[in-house]
Amino acid sequence: MPRKRDYYEVLGVDRNAGQDEVKRAFRRLARRYHPDVNPGDPQAETRFREIAEAYEVLRDPDRRAQYDRYGHAAASGSMVGDFWDDLGGFGDLFEAFFGPRQRGYRPQVRRGADLRYDLEVTLEEVATGAQRVIPAERLQACEQCEGTGSRSKGAEKVCPRCGGNGQVQHTRETPFGRLSTVTICTACRGEGAIVADPCPQCQGAGRRVGRTEIAVSIPPGVDDGVSLRIEGEGEAGERGAAPGDLYVFIHLKPHEVFARRGRDLYLDVPIPFATAALGGRVTVPTLEDPEEINLAAGTQTGETFVVRGRGLPDVRTGVRGSLHARVHVVTPTRLTARQRELLAEYAREGGDEIEDAKGWFARLRDALRGDDSA
Numbered sequence: 001m002p003r004k005r006d007y008y009e010v011l012g013v014d015r016n017a018g019q020d021e022v023k024r025a026f027r028r029l030a031r032r033y034h035p036d037v038n039p040g041d042p043q044a045e046t047r048f049r050e051i052a053e054a055y056e057v058l059r060d061p062d063r064r065a066q067y068d069r070y071g072h073a074a075a076s077g078s079m080v081g082d083f084w085d086d087l088g089g090f091g092d093l094f095e096a097f098f099g100p101r102q103r104g105y106r107p108q109v110r111r112g113a114d115l116r117y118d119l120e121v122t123l124e125e126v127a128t129g130a131q132r133v134i135p136a137e138r139l140q141a142c143e144q145c146e147g148t149g150s151r152s153k154g155a156e157k158v159c160p161r162c163g164g165n166g167q168v169q170h171t172r173e174t175p176f177g178r179l180s181t182v183t184i185c186t187a188c189r190g191e192g193a194i195v196a197d198p199c200p201q202c203q204g205a206g207r208r209v210g211r212t213e214i215a216v217s218i219p220p221g222v223d224d225g226v227s228l229r230i231e232g233e234g235e236a237g238e239r240g241a242a243p244g245d246l247y248v249f250i251h252l253k254p255h256e257v258f259a260r261r262g263r264d265l266y267l268d269v270p271i272p273f274a275t276a277a278l279g280g281r282v283t284v285p286t287l288e289d290p291e292e293i294n295l296a297a298g299t300q301t302g303e304t305f306v307v308r309g310r311g312l313p314d315v316r317t318g319v320r321g322s323l324h325a326r327v328h329v330v331t332p333t334r335l336t337a338r339q340r341e342l343l344a345e346y347a348r349e350g351g352d353e354i355e356d357a358k359g360w361f362a363r364l365r366d367a368l369r370g371d372d373s374a
Helices: 007-011 019-033 042-058 061-070 079-087 090-098 123-128 273-278 337-351 357-373
Strands: 115-121 130-141 156-158 167-174 177-184 193-195 207-218 227-230 246-252 259-261 264-272 280-284 291-295 304-313 320-330
Touching (some): 007 042, 019 042, 042 061, 115 207, 207 227, 207 246, 264 273, 264 280, 291 304
Antiparallel strands (some): 130 207, 156 193, 227 246
16 A cells, blocks of 8 residues: 655645645645646546545644644545535535636537448448448437527527526635635526526427438448548537437458458369369359469369459558459269269279379378377
């Protein structure tokens, strides 16, 4: 567990420092490390808590005397938790020492939420590009009030709760005395104005849930897992604010024939026994028209033939990859009497002997002898 730092060290003051000096040190450090000044910085929040804890002890003469005598053992317990409870958190402490936040505060523009849609596409669509229409259910601008939330399309009035400031001030007693804090007005959500004549269709919200269809362009060569951003097709913003975006995630549907690796396509092509032995032309499928390839005599299972320009286009350059056709020699299972006779004659002529068989057996024998010697 890390060592707890000395409170005087935390505030950067001498052990003989007066109360005014302690307070000035706290104010200086609090301004620097307060979470409102460092949003999203957990280290600043931890440092600020350390500073506030040190000040809570050293500002009180009795607690300070106990701390000077017994150290952190005297300052442990619930006092720090009570301190935060009395202050109501970071925001009120900031208000107590540095004054209320600027009046007329306005929250960030409440744009519409982004949406996600998972779209399955075929390999053929990836090869050529395609147009798809997808259904969507989302918050859309109210047609009756044109997204203003008002029956009279835009009429507003000053918020009666905050008087147009967008904030409400609260006062309460704390260990520091009477403190005033300022919070965002919940009636107008910080805008200072409310809809004067709410639209009956959307109740003043300016948007309603509706169904629509959105056109999506699938670019040629798009990769699996890529997301396409369609600007402005998310949910409508509140009362005229900007809409969100739609993110379409592409998922490639498995193909019955082809496998994809980047721009290249792969497939297995069965070829007849006779064609493999004698050589010849074989037709292979592609995503467009069939393609013929020439096989040399004696082609073996597993040999791969590359057909350039028959793969998928690069999504940036449009240059197409290759088609890799791996052949698989098919042994006939149903023979006519004449075919059996011819194959038997072929075997009698030595056709059933495997080329390099002797060499294969020799390598196997040497391997086995190697195992025995071990």
